[in-house]
Amino acid sequence: MTVMASIRDLTVTYRRDGSEVAALKNITLNVQAGERLAIIGESGSGKSTLALAMAGVLPQSARAEGSIEWFSLSSLGAKTPPSVLPEGGLAGRRGQKSASVPNHTLLGGRDIGFVFQDPSASLDPVMTVGKQIAEVVRTHLGLGWPASYARAETLLERVHLPDPDSTIHAFPHQLSGGQKQRVAIAAAIAAGPKLLIADEATSALDTIVQAEIVALIRRLVAEDGMTLLFISHDIALAAELAERIAVFRHGELIEIGGTGQIVNAPTQAYTRALLDAHIGLDAEPLLNRSG
Ligand SMILES: Nc1ncnc2c1ncn2[C@@H]1O[C@H](COP(=O)(O)OP(=O)(O)OP(=O)(O)O)[C@@H](O)[C@H]1O
Numbered sequence: 001m002t003v004m005a006s007i008r009d010l011t012v013t014y015r016r017d018g019s020e021v022a023a024l025k026n027i028t029l030n031v032q033a034g035e036r037l038a039i040i041g042e043s044g045s046g047k048s049t050l051a052l053a054m055a056g057v058l059p060q061s062a063r064a065e066g067s068i069e070w071f072s073l074s075s076l077g078a079k080t081p082p083s084v085l086p087e088g089g090l091a092g093r094r095g096q097k098s099a100s101v102p103n104h105t106l107l108g109g110r111d112i113g114f115v116f117q118d119p120s121a122s123l124d125p126v127m128t129v130g131k132q133i134a135e136v137v138r139t140h141l142g143l144g145w146p147a148s149y150a151r152a153e154t155l156l157e158r159v160h161l162p163d164p165d166s167t168i169h170a171f172p173h174q175l176s177g178g179q180k181q182r183v184a185i186a187a188a189i190a191a192g193p194k195l196l197i198a199d200e201a202t203s204a205l206d207t208i209v210q211a212e213i214v215a216l217i218r219r220l221v222a223e224d225g226m227t228l229l230f231i232s233h234d235i236a237l238a239a240e241l242a243e244r245i246a247v248f249r250h251g252e253l254i255e256i257g258g259t260g261q262i263v264n265a266p267t268q269a270y271t272r273a274l275l276d277a278h279i280g281l282d283a284e285p286l287l288n289r290s291g
């Protein structure tokens with residue numbers, strides 16, 4: 001297995017109103033190229049902070065220590081960090097001001113695609129869905145508008161939106177929540193990222209749509225050979241999609257392992273409690289999983 005990103009002793013502290021919040025504490029973790037890795041934990045455990053740190057877009061109020069080293073993110077196979085990442089990893093810019101938070105906008109970059117919980121927040125309400133996707137293609141792949149629109153239409157087909165040739169001219173408000181999330185996913189993968197980060201991408205959707213979006217993400221990740229970082233507070237959902245699960249609590253990585261091991265033989269009482277919270281609800285798919 002090839003390591004895509006090596007996170008070493010990553011500590012992130014936010015400053016707010018004179019006080020400090022330690023959002024991540026000494027996280028050491030390898031992300032393997034091509035794997036589906038879930039990051040789970042309850043609200044405030046630091047999951048989104050990890051995603052922002054990996055994308056190099058922590059807010060200015062954040063101070064990061066440690067390092068994130070990238071190996072196979074760039075499609076060129078070069079070791080140079082891609083544009084969205086801080087030069088030399090986080091350690092290289094300690095104390096420097098970081099880029100502004102994406103404010104739940106799409107980063108949709110070539111190297112890391114992002115999907116957030118709320119597609120309405122990540123989509124521009126006054127721009128057609130076709131243009132939003134085409135813009136990502138144009139900006140990151142350097143294609144002209146006609147070629148970018150053609151690729152946008154193909155992407156709308158790939159995410160199974162109905163009538164791509166008319167949907168391409170639709171505005172976000174004309175689509176359902178699930179359809180908007182499909183558009184957001186199309187934009188996120190439009191420039192062919194090696195890594196797709198889905199941060200609570202299905203949390204705002206009802207159970208049936210949630211299952212459809214999980215299936216969609218699984219298919220796209222397989223088709224494009226992407227690495228997936230699936231962030232969720234829902235261990236059952238994570239178990240359905242991921243090959244490995246990392247459990248975060250209060251900013252610490254308390255347990256990481258294969259999905260089968262985490263689900264069937266967790267070493268931490270906290271993980272067991274997360275699993276027990278699902279027993280009696282939809283325990284079947286969770287416990288039938290082998291790995
Ligand atoms: N911009 C910020 N300024 C100050 N504190 C922050 C900021 N962003 C996050 N935090 C704090 O850092 C901690 C980790 O937050 P983070 O959003 O990473 O957790 P999370 O696991 O993604 O939570 P959720 O499931 O609610 O999205 C929390 O205590 C949170 O309040």
Ligand code: NI
Binds near residue numbers: 047048049199200
């Ligand atoms: Ni979050």
